[in-house]
Amino acid sequence: MTMIAELPFLPDAVIFDMDGLMIDSERVSIACWSQAARELQLPFEDGFWLQMVGLGDRDCGQLLRQRVDADQVAALLARCHDLYEARTQAGLPLRPGIMELLQLLDDHGIARAVATTTRQPRASRKLAAAGLLRFFEVVVTSGDVAHPKPAPDIYLLAAQRLGKHPTRCLALEDSPAGIRAAVGAGMTAIQVPDLVHPDQALRALGHRIVASLADAHSLLLTHLR
Structure with a gap:
């Protein structure tokens, strides 16, 4: 099993993609x-x-x-x-481990936002129907920015609305376009691939790639014990 590098710091905020990462959509x-x-x-x-x-x-x-x-x-x-x-x-199913991860962050008072290509009002409807909306202070969609993923705009705006510096934020994504956006914003990024797996060009970005949200949970837990 490939060892995943520990996170360099406890993030000030964690910014989540929605489809394919939190919701199995x-x-x-x-x-x-x-x-x-x-x-x-x-x-x-x-x-x-x-x-x-x-x-x-x-x-x-x-x-x-x-x-x-x-x-x-x-x-x-x-x-x-x-x-x-x-x-x-x-109703759409949740990805395994998402509720446990969100509860961990909530318990420790770590800020959270959603950065999704899904536009409003559908984004908030999906989050609410899945029981996830209550965990997030900010929901940013592609309708809020000039350039959607893979441009970094959506992640930069999410950090701004949370009042956090992008370099102190952790981004969780499943797709190549999302990872390019998060890395482009200067964030530490973890990819949890769903349907599309990273090729060599994407791996060259140097972000962390894990098998599940439980692995992301474990990486955060090392800083919270």
């Missing part, structure tokens, strides 16, 4: 994209949707327009939105 999202494309008889293979994990609406739209025309993109987006909203209202 990426599989649901991909299923909705795939179903919508099949219903509309659009030429997408199932593996295509992995490219969209962690990206904002604009970047996803650019990927789609490389394959189909603007009217087809609009129809696909609308159908996928309806399918996803129905699944969200039915």
Whole structure:
């Protein structure tokens, strides 16, 4: 088993991605994209949707327009939105270990924020439905910044709203785009890969990569004992 380097400090704040990290929603999202494309008889293979994990609406739209025309993109987006909203209202499962990690941070008074590409009001609805919203002082979405992940803007804004310096913040992410955003903001980053695993180019950023949120919990616990 590969040893994970200890955190260099106890962070002043921990900033969390949402989809794929806290909420097990990426599989649901991909299923909705795939179903919508099949219903509309659009030429997408199932593996295509992995490219969209962690990206904002604009970047996803650019990927789609490389394959189909603007009217087809609009129809696909609308159908996928309806399918996803129905699944969200039915409730989405949590990623293992998230409640224990959030409770640990809450018990020790460590500030927490969400930095997600999901826009409002959907982001807050999903967090509330999952029982997570109460743990966060700040929720920042891609609608709050000019440039979504992988740009660092969303993490810089989350730190600013918490009143913390980015270099004293820990970021938790699952996607490559999110890790690039967090590292670009100057934060210490831990990746908990879900559907998309880091390639050599991403690993070269030097961030910590762990198998589960329980591993992230253990890294923080060393500074809290």
